[in-house]
Amino acid sequence: MNVEKRGQNTYRLSISCGFKEDGKRNFIRKTVTAKNDKELEREKAKFLMEYETGNFATNNNVKFKDFAYEWLDFIKSEISEETVNRYKLDIELRIIPKLGNYKLKDLNVYIIDKFKKDLDKEKKFSSSNKYKDRANKPKTDKPISDKSKNEVFKLLRRMLDKAVMWGKLGYNPAQKVETPKFKKKNIQFYDDEQTKTLLAYLEDENIKWQTIIKIGIYTGMRRGEIAGLSWDNIDLKNGLLHIEKQCKYSSSKGVYLKTPKSEKSIRTITIPKAVIEQIKAYKKWYNQNKKVIDIQNSGMLFYAENGGLLNPDNITDWFSKFIEKNELDKITVHGLRHTHATLLASNNMDIPTLSARLGHADTNITNQYYVHSISSRDKIASDKIEKILS
Numbered sequence: 001m002n003v004e005k006r007g008q009n010t011y012r013l014s015i016s017c018g019f020k021e022d023g024k025r026n027f028i029r030k031t032v033t034a035k036n037d038k039e040l041e042r043e044k045a046k047f048l049m050e051y052e053t054g055n056f057a058t059n060n061n062v063k064f065k066d067f068a069y070e071w072l073d074f075i076k077s078e079i080s081e082e083t084v085n086r087y088k089l090d091i092e093l094r095i096i097p098k099l100g101n102y103k104l105k106d107l108n109v110y111i112i113d114k115f116k117k118d119l120d121k122e123k124k125f126s127s128s129n130k131y132k133d134r135a136n137k138p139k140t141d142k143p144i145s146d147k148s149k150n151e152v153f154k155l156l157r158r159m160l161d162k163a164v165m166w167g168k169l170g171y172n173p174a175q176k177v178e179t180p181k182f183k184k185k186n187i188q189f190y191d192d193e194q195t196k197t198l199l200a201y202l203e204d205e206n207i208k209w210q211t212i213i214k215i216g217i218y219t220g221m222r223r224g225e226i227a228g229l230s231w232d233n234i235d236l237k238n239g240l241l242h243i244e245k246q247c248k249y250s251s252s253k254g255v256y257l258k259t260p261k262s263e264k265s266i267r268t269i270t271i272p273k274a275v276i277e278q279i280k281a282y283k284k285w286y287n288q289n290k291k292v293i294d295i296q297n298s299g300m301l302f303y304a305e306n307g308g309l310l311n312p313d314n315i316t317d318w319f320s321k322f323i324e325k326n327e328l329d330k331i332t333v334h335g336l337r338h339t340h341a342t343l344l345a346s347n348n349m350d351i352p353t354l355s356a357r358l359g360h361a362d363t364n365i366t367n368q369y370y371v372h373s374i375s376s377r378d379k380i381a382s383d384k385i386e387k388i389l390s
Contacts, residue, residue: 001013001048013029015028065096065101091155094119094122095155109177111173112177125140146182153180157172157175189341190336192343199214202322213322214275215279218271243260246259247311256309264360282301351363351367
């Protein structure tokens with residue numbers, strides 16, 4: 001704390017707290033009156049307490065809802081439009097109704113803890129038109145999941161961390177409240193026999209969907225990455241597939257192309273003979289029919305019904321109907337990615353190679369998701385050593 005004498009019995013106290021947008025230090029200041037050193041020390045202690053408890057900020061009267069929109073506008077350039085929409089939905093319909101009219105300086109541990117408790121009463125949003133008409137977004141009678149509670153609370157904590165950094169809040173009361181816990185769902189995947197059954201049923205389907213699903217099974221690609229493939233990404237002669245873009249959807253842009261989520265997601269992987277032959281057959285069909293179906297994006301492998309870019313949600317919808325029609329065990333498109341990884345992991349594929357094939361940012365992610373496969377191999381190893389020595 002810096003103390004600057006301003007007059008006979010007046011002093012200006014300053015505490016550095018974070019940085020401004022221009023990179024310069026931000027200060028909280030207060031002018032106090034003290035007749036002697038003892039009174040000055042008392043004023044300093046009082047000011048420090050106000051700062052640490054959040055009862056003093058550069059803008060004491062700013063309301064949480066005003067800060068929330070300021071934060072959202074600031075963060076837009078750092079996250080995807082899809083994430084912005086999700087944050088805005090939670091902020092406008094879950095956080096602001098409970099905390100919006102509080103002044104930032106009045107937020108305390110009790111208020112945040114009560115907000116956390118009230119999340120138990122929150123209901124799921126209707127799945128239709130998810131990001132439209134937010135102010136009148138209908139809710140269902142179903143409670144939100146524990147994972148959703150966790151995500152909403154962590155969003156609030158992140159926002160208040162920024163308020164502290166900007167000097168609008170002395171401390172973050174959400175840091176003193178335990179984050180809502182949730183159990184991670186078991187990864188959904190098929191074993192080898194289930195996968196062979198799925199592939200057998202797939203033979204009766206349109207060649208476009210055959211090719212999309214087979215690529216998912218044999219490569220472990222994300223659905224957006226599959227939809228984002230173009231013909232120049234395919235090297236049939238050498239059996240290689242280059243992943244450099246993905247299809248995404250937003251209510252404002254529609255379907256659009258963007259680079260993958262991390263640098264490691266840009267990768268070249270080998271494809272087996274089954275996929276090479278499938279793509280060759282599909283390419284022959286594609287060339288024969290592209291004029292008939294009016295493919296707008298002729299450089300892309302796959303297309304929507306109108307000939308434009310393929311929305312990844314269309315893959316999800318088609319696959320769900322396919323599973324239901326053939327009465328197969330329930331699995332999602334993303335479950336095919338887990339199936340690919342699990343089958344390889346349980347058949348002695350090393351983690352660094354598997355991680356690179358999946359495009360994970362680091363091997364820790366691969367270990368976290370597929371530890372069950374590694375554990376099953378470890379049991380086999382245990383059984384083998386016992387048999388050898390018995």
